[in-house]
Amino acid sequence: MQIIAVINQKGGVGKTTSALNLAHALALSKYKVTLIDLDPQGHLSACLGVHDPKIKGIDTALLDQQSLQENILSIRNNLQLVTAGPHLGEVEHAANDIPRDRLHKVLTGQFQDQTCIIIDCPPSSGVLVVNALVAAQTALIPVASDYLALHGLSYLIGTFKNFESSLHKKIPYWIVVTRYQNRRKLSQDVQSKLKQYFPGRILATPIRESVALAESPSFGKTIFEYKPSSVGARDYRSLAKDLLNRRTL
Ligand SMILES: Nc1ncnc2c1ncn2[C@@H]1O[C@H](COP(=O)(O)OP(=O)(O)OP(=O)(O)O)[C@@H](O)[C@H]1O
Ligand SMILES: [Mg+2]
Numbered sequence: 001m002q003i004i005a006v007i008n009q010k011g012g013v014g015k016t017t018s019a020l021n022l023a024h025a026l027a028l029s030k031y032k033v034t035l036i037d038l039d040p041q042g043h044l045s046a047c048l049g050v051h052d053p054k055i056k057g058i059d060t061a062l063l064d065q066q067s068l069q070e071n072i073l074s075i076r077n078n079l080q081l082v083t084a085g086p087h088l089g090e091v092e093h094a095a096n097d098i099p100r101d102r103l104h105k106v107l108t109g110q111f112q113d114q115t116c117i118i119i120d121c122p123p124s125s126g127v128l129v130v131n132a133l134v135a136a137q138t139a140l141i142p143v144a145s146d147y148l149a150l151h152g153l154s155y156l157i158g159t160f161k162n163f164e165s166s167l168h169k170k171i172p173y174w175i176v177v178t179r180y181q182n183r184r185k186l187s188q189d190v191q192s193k194l195k196q197y198f199p200g201r202i203l204a205t206p207i208r209e210s211v212a213l214a215e216s217p218s219f220g221k222t223i224f225e226y227k228p229s230s231v232g233a234r235d236y237r238s239l240a241k242d243l244l245n246r247r248t249l
Contacts, residue, residue: 006120119132
Protein backbone atom coordinates (compact mmCIF):
# COMPACT_ATOMS: atom_id res chain seq x y z
CA MET A 1 0.00 0.00 0.00
CA GLN A 2 1.32 3.40 -1.06
CA ILE A 3 0.56 6.64 0.76
CA ILE A 4 0.73 9.72 -1.44
CA ALA A 5 0.58 13.25 0.02
CA VAL A 6 -0.62 15.93 -2.38
CA ILE A 7 1.20 19.05 -1.25
CA ASN A 8 1.94 22.63 -2.18
CA GLN A 9 1.82 25.50 0.29
CA LYS A 10 0.53 27.70 -2.52
CA GLY A 11 -3.25 27.80 -2.75
CA GLY A 12 -5.37 27.07 -5.80
CA VAL A 13 -2.80 25.07 -7.76
CA GLY A 14 -5.00 22.00 -8.22
CA LYS A 15 -4.17 19.85 -5.17
CA THR A 16 -7.77 18.92 -4.42
CA THR A 17 -8.75 18.56 -8.08
CA SER A 18 -5.77 16.28 -8.64
CA ALA A 19 -6.27 14.18 -5.48
CA LEU A 20 -9.93 13.67 -6.33
CA ASN A 21 -9.67 12.84 -10.00
CA LEU A 22 -6.50 10.81 -9.73
CA ALA A 23 -8.11 8.74 -6.98
CA HIS A 24 -11.24 8.15 -9.06
CA ALA A 25 -9.20 7.32 -12.17
CA LEU A 26 -7.36 4.65 -10.15
CA ALA A 27 -10.61 3.38 -8.57
CA LEU A 28 -12.18 3.04 -12.03
CA SER A 29 -9.16 0.93 -13.03
CA LYS A 30 -10.06 -1.43 -10.15
CA TYR A 31 -7.45 -0.20 -7.68
CA LYS A 32 -8.69 0.26 -4.13
CA VAL A 33 -8.16 3.85 -3.07
CA THR A 34 -8.81 5.85 0.10
CA LEU A 35 -8.90 9.64 0.02
CA ILE A 36 -8.11 11.60 3.15
CA ASP A 37 -9.28 15.19 3.34
CA LEU A 38 -6.54 16.79 5.46
CA ASP A 39 -7.64 20.35 4.72
CA PRO A 40 -9.85 22.00 7.38
CA GLN A 41 -11.61 23.78 4.49
CA GLY A 42 -13.11 20.36 3.61
CA HIS A 43 -13.03 21.03 -0.14
CA LEU A 44 -12.28 17.45 -1.11
CA SER A 45 -15.33 16.14 0.71
CA ALA A 46 -17.45 18.92 -0.83
CA CYS A 47 -16.20 17.99 -4.32
CA LEU A 48 -17.60 14.50 -3.67
CA GLY A 49 -20.94 15.88 -2.50
CA VAL A 50 -20.24 15.18 1.21
CA HIS A 51 -21.33 18.29 3.08
CA ASP A 52 -22.67 17.13 6.45
CA PRO A 53 -20.52 19.05 8.99
CA LYS A 54 -21.34 16.50 11.71
CA ILE A 55 -19.59 13.61 9.98
CA LYS A 56 -16.54 12.66 12.01
CA GLY A 57 -13.36 12.55 10.02
CA ILE A 58 -9.63 12.54 10.43
CA ASP A 59 -10.01 15.31 13.06
CA THR A 60 -11.06 13.07 15.95
CA ALA A 61 -8.36 10.55 15.11
CA LEU A 62 -5.67 13.25 15.19
CA LEU A 63 -6.95 15.17 18.21
CA ASP A 64 -8.23 12.39 20.50
CA GLN A 65 -6.52 9.37 18.96
CA GLN A 66 -9.94 7.81 18.39
CA SER A 67 -10.18 4.88 16.00
CA LEU A 68 -10.69 5.82 12.38
CA GLN A 69 -12.69 2.72 11.52
CA GLU A 70 -16.17 4.25 11.83
CA ASN A 71 -15.16 7.42 10.00
CA ILE A 72 -14.34 5.70 6.71
CA LEU A 73 -17.05 6.38 4.14
CA SER A 74 -17.50 4.16 1.13
CA ILE A 75 -18.38 6.71 -1.52
CA ARG A 76 -17.88 5.06 -4.92
CA ASN A 77 -16.84 1.62 -6.16
CA ASN A 78 -13.31 0.99 -4.88
CA LEU A 79 -13.18 4.50 -3.41
CA GLN A 80 -13.32 5.44 0.27
CA LEU A 81 -13.22 8.88 1.90
CA VAL A 82 -12.20 10.11 5.32
CA THR A 83 -13.52 13.65 5.67
CA ALA A 84 -11.68 16.49 7.42
CA GLY A 85 -14.34 16.60 10.14
CA PRO A 86 -15.52 19.80 11.87
CA HIS A 87 -12.54 20.05 14.26
CA LEU A 88 -9.56 19.62 11.95
CA GLY A 89 -8.71 23.33 12.18
CA GLU A 90 -8.00 22.82 15.90
CA VAL A 91 -5.04 20.61 15.03
CA GLU A 92 -3.05 23.59 13.73
CA HIS A 93 -3.74 25.41 17.06
CA ALA A 94 -2.82 22.34 19.11
CA ALA A 95 0.36 21.91 17.08
CA ASN A 96 2.57 21.54 20.17
CA ASP A 97 0.45 18.65 21.45
CA ILE A 98 0.26 16.76 18.16
CA PRO A 99 3.41 14.80 17.40
CA ARG A 100 4.42 14.70 13.77
CA ASP A 101 3.91 10.95 13.53
CA ARG A 102 0.30 11.03 14.79
CA LEU A 103 -1.22 10.53 11.32
CA HIS A 104 1.29 7.80 10.52
CA LYS A 105 0.18 5.94 13.67
CA VAL A 106 -3.51 6.48 12.88
CA LEU A 107 -3.10 5.00 9.40
CA THR A 108 -0.85 2.11 10.38
CA GLY A 109 -2.64 -1.22 10.26
CA GLN A 110 -5.92 0.29 9.02
CA PHE A 111 -5.83 -0.02 5.26
CA GLN A 112 -4.12 -3.29 4.35
CA ASP A 113 -6.70 -4.04 1.63
CA GLN A 114 -6.10 -0.70 -0.12
CA THR A 115 -3.73 -0.08 -3.04
CA CYS A 116 -3.18 3.50 -2.07
CA ILE A 117 -4.13 6.33 0.23
CA ILE A 118 -4.15 9.81 -1.25
CA ILE A 119 -3.96 12.70 1.24
CA ASP A 120 -5.20 16.12 0.13
CA CYS A 121 -3.19 18.67 2.11
CA PRO A 122 -4.05 22.27 3.00
CA PRO A 123 -2.12 25.16 1.42
CA SER A 124 0.35 25.54 4.29
CA SER A 125 3.44 23.93 5.70
CA GLY A 126 2.18 23.47 9.25
CA VAL A 127 1.61 20.45 11.47
CA LEU A 128 -0.98 18.85 9.17
CA VAL A 129 1.38 18.83 6.20
CA VAL A 130 4.27 17.63 8.35
CA ASN A 131 2.06 14.75 9.55
CA ALA A 132 1.14 13.95 5.95
CA LEU A 133 4.79 13.85 4.90
CA VAL A 134 5.78 11.63 7.82
CA ALA A 135 3.01 9.19 6.87
CA ALA A 136 3.63 9.28 3.10
CA GLN A 137 6.04 7.34 0.92
CA THR A 138 5.59 9.74 -1.98
CA ALA A 139 4.65 13.38 -2.46
CA LEU A 140 2.72 14.67 -5.44
CA ILE A 141 3.24 18.37 -6.08
CA PRO A 142 0.79 20.09 -8.42
CA VAL A 143 2.28 23.23 -9.98
CA ALA A 144 0.10 25.66 -11.89
CA SER A 145 1.46 26.98 -15.17
CA ASP A 146 2.24 30.51 -14.09
CA TYR A 147 5.30 32.42 -13.01
CA LEU A 148 4.46 32.76 -9.31
CA ALA A 149 3.79 29.05 -9.06
CA LEU A 150 7.32 28.43 -10.27
CA HIS A 151 8.62 30.96 -7.77
CA GLY A 152 6.73 29.26 -4.91
CA LEU A 153 8.08 25.89 -5.96
CA SER A 154 11.70 26.70 -5.15
CA TYR A 155 10.55 27.71 -1.64
CA LEU A 156 8.57 24.49 -1.32
CA ILE A 157 11.45 22.29 -2.44
CA GLY A 158 13.67 24.14 0.09
CA THR A 159 11.33 23.35 3.01
CA PHE A 160 10.92 19.84 1.67
CA LYS A 161 14.69 19.26 1.72
CA ASN A 162 15.02 20.72 5.24
CA PHE A 163 12.24 18.45 6.33
CA GLU A 164 13.90 15.40 4.78
CA SER A 165 17.11 16.08 6.62
CA SER A 166 15.44 16.72 9.99
CA LEU A 167 13.47 13.48 9.66
CA HIS A 168 16.30 11.48 8.11
CA LYS A 169 13.78 10.33 5.53
CA LYS A 170 13.89 10.62 1.73
CA ILE A 171 10.54 11.36 0.16
CA PRO A 172 10.48 10.80 -3.57
CA TYR A 173 8.27 13.39 -5.24
CA TRP A 174 6.49 13.84 -8.54
CA ILE A 175 5.48 17.18 -9.99
CA VAL A 176 2.28 17.49 -11.97
CA VAL A 177 1.80 20.51 -14.20
CA THR A 178 -1.75 21.85 -13.83
CA ARG A 179 -3.87 24.54 -15.46
CA TYR A 180 -1.83 24.12 -18.64
CA GLN A 181 -2.83 26.14 -21.68
CA ASN A 182 -1.40 24.81 -24.96
CA ARG A 183 -1.47 28.12 -26.72
CA ARG A 184 -0.01 30.18 -23.93
CA LYS A 185 3.71 30.78 -24.16
CA LEU A 186 3.90 31.14 -20.37
CA SER A 187 2.58 27.59 -19.91
CA GLN A 188 5.24 26.24 -22.25
CA ASP A 189 7.94 28.31 -20.53
CA VAL A 190 6.94 27.05 -17.08
CA GLN A 191 6.93 23.47 -18.32
CA SER A 192 10.38 23.73 -19.89
CA LYS A 193 11.82 25.47 -16.80
CA LEU A 194 10.43 22.68 -14.62
CA LYS A 195 11.95 20.10 -16.95
CA GLN A 196 15.29 21.85 -16.68
CA TYR A 197 15.26 22.10 -12.85
CA PHE A 198 13.56 18.80 -11.99
CA PRO A 199 14.56 16.30 -14.67
CA GLY A 200 12.80 12.95 -14.34
CA ARG A 201 10.40 14.35 -11.72
CA ILE A 202 7.69 15.85 -13.96
CA LEU A 203 4.86 13.45 -14.73
CA ALA A 204 4.39 13.24 -18.49
CA THR A 205 0.80 14.50 -18.76
CA PRO A 206 0.13 18.19 -18.11
CA ILE A 207 -3.42 18.80 -16.86
CA ARG A 208 -5.00 21.30 -19.18
CA GLU A 209 -7.16 24.20 -18.03
CA SER A 210 -10.72 23.12 -18.70
CA VAL A 211 -14.17 24.41 -17.85
CA ALA A 212 -15.49 20.94 -16.98
CA LEU A 213 -12.82 20.49 -14.30
CA ALA A 214 -13.85 23.79 -12.72
CA GLU A 215 -17.56 22.94 -12.94
CA SER A 216 -17.63 19.34 -11.73
CA PRO A 217 -17.17 20.07 -7.96
CA SER A 218 -20.36 22.13 -7.84
CA PHE A 219 -22.26 18.96 -8.82
CA GLY A 220 -20.45 16.83 -6.24
CA LYS A 221 -19.03 14.78 -9.10
CA THR A 222 -15.61 13.76 -10.28
CA ILE A 223 -14.68 14.56 -13.86
CA PHE A 224 -15.40 10.92 -14.82
CA GLU A 225 -18.97 11.26 -13.63
CA TYR A 226 -19.53 14.79 -14.88
CA LYS A 227 -17.91 14.67 -18.33
CA PRO A 228 -16.13 11.38 -18.95
CA SER A 229 -15.07 12.26 -22.49
CA SER A 230 -13.75 15.75 -21.66
CA VAL A 231 -10.08 16.73 -21.91
CA GLY A 232 -9.97 16.86 -18.11
CA ALA A 233 -11.06 13.22 -17.86
CA ARG A 234 -8.54 12.24 -20.53
CA ASP A 235 -5.74 14.10 -18.76
CA TYR A 236 -6.40 12.59 -15.33
CA ARG A 237 -6.77 9.08 -16.82
CA SER A 238 -3.41 9.55 -18.48
CA LEU A 239 -1.87 11.03 -15.31
CA ALA A 240 -2.94 7.94 -13.35
CA LYS A 241 -1.03 5.82 -15.89
CA ASP A 242 1.98 8.13 -15.57
CA LEU A 243 2.00 7.55 -11.84
CA LEU A 244 1.60 3.78 -12.16
CA ASN A 245 4.27 3.46 -14.86
CA ARG A 246 6.54 6.30 -13.72
CA ARG A 247 6.21 8.07 -17.05
CA THR A 248 8.00 11.40 -16.86
CA LEU A 249 9.05 14.19 -19.20
N1 LIG B 1 -7.20 22.11 -14.81
C1 LIG B 1 -8.12 22.95 -14.33
N2 LIG B 1 -8.93 23.64 -15.17
C2 LIG B 1 -9.85 24.50 -14.68
N3 LIG B 1 -10.06 24.75 -13.39
C3 LIG B 1 -9.29 24.10 -12.51
C4 LIG B 1 -8.28 23.16 -12.91
N4 LIG B 1 -7.68 22.67 -11.80
C5 LIG B 1 -8.27 23.26 -10.76
N5 LIG B 1 -9.24 24.12 -11.15
C6 LIG B 1 -10.09 24.98 -10.33
O1 LIG B 1 -9.24 25.89 -9.65
C7 LIG B 1 -9.66 26.08 -8.31
C8 LIG B 1 -8.52 25.65 -7.38
O2 LIG B 1 -8.29 24.26 -7.56
P1 LIG B 1 -8.09 23.29 -6.31
O3 LIG B 1 -9.15 23.54 -5.30
O4 LIG B 1 -7.94 21.91 -6.84
O5 LIG B 1 -6.69 23.84 -5.80
P2 LIG B 1 -6.01 23.58 -4.39
O6 LIG B 1 -4.53 23.62 -4.63
O7 LIG B 1 -6.55 22.37 -3.76
O8 LIG B 1 -6.48 24.85 -3.58
P3 LIG B 1 -6.30 25.08 -1.98
O9 LIG B 1 -4.86 25.39 -1.80
O10 LIG B 1 -7.20 26.23 -1.65
O11 LIG B 1 -6.70 23.82 -1.30
C9 LIG B 1 -10.93 25.25 -8.15
O12 LIG B 1 -12.03 26.09 -8.34
C10 LIG B 1 -10.82 24.21 -9.25
O13 LIG B 1 -12.10 23.76 -9.67
MG1 LIG C 1 -7.42 22.07 -1.86
